[in-house]
Amino acid sequence: MVKRIKYGMSISSQNLFGRFPAIQPAVAGSYGEAPHSRRFSPALRLGAVHLQVSHLERSSAWYRQVLGLAELAREGDTVHLGASGASEPLVVLEYRAGTTPIRPGSRLGLYHFAILLPDRPALGRFVEHLANLGARAGAADHLVSEALYLQDPDGLGIEVYCDRPRADWQQQGRELQMATDPLDFAAVVASAQGAPWTGMPVGTVMGHLHLHVGDLARASDFYSEALGFDRMVWRYPGALFLGAGGYHHHLGVNTWAPGAPSPGEHDAKLLEWTIVTPDTAEAIATAASAGFRVHDDLVLDPWGTPVRVSAR
Numbered sequence: 003m004v005k006r007i008k009y010g011m012s013i014s015s016q017n018l019f020g021r022f023p024a025i026q027p028a029v030a031g032s033y034g035e036a037p038h039s040r041r042f043s044p045a046l047r048l049g050a051v052h053l054q055v056s057h058l059e060r061s062s063a064w065y066r067q068v069l070g071l072a073e074l075a076r077e078g079d080t081v082h083l084g085a086s087g088a089s090e091p092l093v094v095l096e097y098r099a100g101t102t103p104i105r106p107g108s109r110l111g112l113y114h115f116a117i118l119l120p121d122r123p124a125l126g127r128f129v130e131h132l133a134n135l136g137a138r139a140g141a142a143d144h145l146v147s148e149a150l151y152l153q154d155p156d157g158l159g160i161e162v163y164c165d166r167p168r169a170d171w172q173q174q175g176r177e178l179q180m181a182t183d184p185l186d187f188a189a190v191v192a193s194a195q196g197a198p199w200t201g202m203p204v205g206t207v208m209g210h211l212h213l214h215v216g217d218l219a220r221a222s223d224f225y226s227e228a229l230g231f232d233r234m235v236w237r238y239p240g241a242l243f244l245g246a247g248g249y250h251h252h253l254g255v256n257t258w259a260p261g262a263p264s265p266g267e268h269d270a271k272l273l274e275w276t277i278v279t280p281d282t283a284e285a286i287a288t289a290a291s292a293g294f295r296v297h298d299d300l301v302l303d304p305w306g307t308p309v310r311v312s313a314r
Contacts (some may be wrong), residue, residue, distance in 0.1 A: 028171035034232040042230035042245030049276030058097035070201035085202040103156040112272035114159030118209030126194030140178040141185035147248040156270030212254035221255040274308040
């Protein structure tokens, strides 16, 4: 009897006969597949995502009201949004004339960006906030994390999530275990103990990016072998999850938009996302030597999605 569908396989009676390695608590340093060339520093973190939107005021209002972000700065047609009082933005919105919304899954590039809350009570407060607004959201329990999913007014995907303690993560062989199970809304809300949502709390960061790509092997060549991410989960149909420093994933890539083109000039889209790491020069040099397009600290993946690799 199958108990739960995992990323890439299911737990069944086949495990009893040793077909698959046993599932066990994840031990730091014993899971994930490192690239053959260079490897990102464990100090890696993600910076802001930069989005092209069709209506600046509408999008800015939505990100403030629904996500609880604060406006940190405004420069012409660009708005910087982050947790209240933060020195760095999480999201940068840029209006460009002629931009139109997209249908989710109709373009390569952004599937969603994921904002990581500091703890489960914060996610519980956010659930109650969405309910009070009447906002629609998807939800999932990924074993390593609990998540909600939304779309902004231009059809761009967003995840808001919290991590489970690393002591609760599991591995099977060298592969970290993740799943897409129903979220226990009652338990998540109960963890908030009735406290109200007052906006994105201190300690909120950009947790990961998830991209539509054209080919997983080519994506692995770029994001793992050229840039330096470890492969963390690789047996989920049509997807690959990569991270640094033992994190479950700083990046997900999938082929769930077959035949989709890269975004056009006037599509709402991800303009760039940011990797902050002390080994910036090495990552850029390795990507350039592998034949990928590099412009200063901006590196383009095989489908034209730009990632800025920065030391700050």
